[in-house]
Amino acid sequence: MEIRFDLCASLSLRDPQETELGRKIIENSIVLIDSIGFESFTFKKLAVQIGSTEKSIYRYFENKHFLLLFLTSWYWEWVKYLIEINIKNIESAPRKLKIAIQNLVTATAENPGNKYINENLLHRLVVQEGGKAYHIYGVDDENKAGMFLSYKKLVKLVADIILEIDPKFKYSLSLSSNLFEMANNQIFFAEHLPKLSSVASGKKMNTNLIDMLWYFSAKILNQDLSVSK
Amino acid sequence: MEIRFDLCASLSLRDPQETELGRKIIENSIVLIDSIGFESFTFKKLAVQIGSTEKSIYRYFENKHFLLLFLTSWYWEWVKYLIEINIKNIESAPRKLKIAIQNLVTATAENPGNKYINENLLHRLVVQEGGKAYHIYGVDDENKAGMFLSYKKLVKLVADIILEIDPKFKYSLSLSSNLFEMANNQIFFAEHLPKLSSVASGKKMNTNLIDMLWYFSAKILNQDLSVSK
DNA sequence: CTTTTATGATAGTAATACTGTCATAAACAA
DNA sequence: TTGTTTATGACAGTATTACTATCATAAAAG
Numbered sequence: 172m173e174i175r176f177d178l179c180a181s182l183s184l185r186d187p188q189e190t191e192l193g194r195k196i197i198e199n200s201i202v203l204i205d206s207i208g209f210e211s212f213t214f215k216k217l218a219v220q221i222g223s224t225e226k227s228i229y230r231y232f233e234n235k236h237f238l239l240l241f242l243t244s245w246y247w248e249w250v251k252y253l254i255e256i257n258i259k260n261i262e263s264a265p266r267k268l269k270i271a272i273q274n275l276v277t278a279t280a281e282n283p284g285n286k287y288i289n290e291n292l293l294h295r296l297v298v299q300e301g302g303k304a305y306h307i308y309g310v311d312d313e314n315k316a317g318m319f320l321s322y323k324k325l326v327k328l329v330a331d332i333i334l335e336i337d338p339k340f341k342y343s344l345s346l347s348s349n350l351f352e353m354a355n356n357q358i359f360f361a362e363h364l365p366k367l368s369s370v371a372s373g374k375k376m377n378t379n380l381i382d383m384l385w386y387f388s389a390k391i392l393n394q395d396l397s398v399s400k
Numbered sequence: 401m402e403i404r405f406d407l408c409a410s411l412s413l414r415d416p417q418e419t420e421l422g423r424k425i426i427e428n429s430i431v432l433i434d435s436i437g438f439e440s441f442t443f444k445k446l447a448v449q450i451g452s453t454e455k456s457i458y459r460y461f462e463n464k465h466f467l468l469l470f471l472t473s474w475y476w477e478w479v480k481y482l483i484e485i486n487i488k489n490i491e492s493a494p495r496k497l498k499i500a501i502q503n504l505v506t507a508t509a510e511n512p513g514n515k516y517i518n519e520n521l522l523h524r525l526v527v528q529e530g531g532k533a534y535h536i537y538g539v540d541d542e543n544k545a546g547m548f549l550s551y552k553k554l555v556k557l558v559a560d561i562i563l564e565i566d567p568k569f570k571y572s573l574s575l576s577s578n579l580f581e582m583a584n585n586q587i588f589f590a591e592h593l594p595k596l597s598s599v600a601s602g603k604k605m606n607t608n609l610i611d612m613l614w615y616f617s618a619k620i621l622n623q624d625l626s627v628s629k
Numbered sequence: 630c631t632t633t634t635a636t637g638a639t640a641g642t643a644a645t646a647c648t649g650t651c652a653t654a655a656a657c658a659a
Numbered sequence: 660t661t662g663t664t665t666a667t668g669a670c671a672g673t674a675t676t677a678c679t680a681t682c683a684t685a686a687a688a689g
Contacts, residue, residue, distance in 0.1 A: 213675085213677080214676090214677080215675085215676075225677085225678085226678095226680090229677090229678075229679085234677075234678080235677090
């Protein structure tokens, strides 16, 4: 089994999912960025790691920013895919929201969906570096070019579940985007700046974070806290 | 009137608030980063703008990362200062929280507190680039060195107000940090990725954002929505 | 069997992110 | 007053980064 997502074409010069070298670039860039950080990451270092050349990587991605955008977009598509398959055939909207929260926090399936993408590592990368994909000077142009569609579709998916729960709720988009942002942020805080978070890192972090996000959402949406047990 | 904050000493090699050149560095770095973005910003460009040299700027800051950290720390101290003077003599804890929200969203005083720091520009800078101050590879070491104390103190201040409202509330730190993160994030989304936010950019953005943050907080804390009118 | 396409090898350039040295002017101390 | 720190500027230099260009070759496609 090999999951492929159709990401915005302008993210890459050539689709890296289609070639051996392309997949090597994806696989190893995740490992390398995770291990040395996005700022120290260069195409030169990646080229050395995969036994290729800088130039060959530049044939796939204009620069490292677009590579990061590709990786985060792939991640959001993956989370959307997980949520969609897991809420299938579920009737209750609050239940769907709880499932969405579970999936956006853990972002892992029982069976990995892909041979060359380590979803756990990618999740950690998005927690650490994800915001840099859009906190950039050219955000408006890139948005016009459709480069943030994956994230927008995902936020819309959850916002629609929220509207199913309460069609009159005024803040569905903000609550939805905040769930994604807050989930990643609180994981980052728990692991690096624990004074900024009420959830502690460790074995029970994900469970506690899911409980908290559900608590916040249920309160805001006037839902019974136990409804989705 | 000239506000000075005692920021963590290791943020800078020399306190820029004390010298003419130092204040020029602060003043112009805010303008320059805001206009070209943090990635394109270099000490060379800043040196040219202020008629100094790269080397002289390096005598104040190790590199541009620490300059950004200095600016964001100054900003968080400034917001903390605003909140503190505005909740003085207020009895009602929910009222205090509402005032805190108003201040963290607008982050401006009637009278600017400083001649060489443009607080409005700095606010915009923190919205755009603030997260990059701690989403870095060396976050743990810098945290040990006390470099995020300003933000942690601010989050604690608001978390304590939350505990005043409900001493049994389990998520005071996360609710507090999320208020700060969400405020900046939703401003960024409203202005650049409007599909991700329920608040629209424009004249009423701040008011709507304050209402939303208060709505979320009040719901989560079981407070009357109108209590702090 | 030819032609396209992808990659690798190699080279080169401007800018970035620094570090080092020295001269000088201003501030401060004896 | 003189002597001495201290801050800045002027200038030089280096390794790395972020690219772009050219050419040879091997594999895939027609």
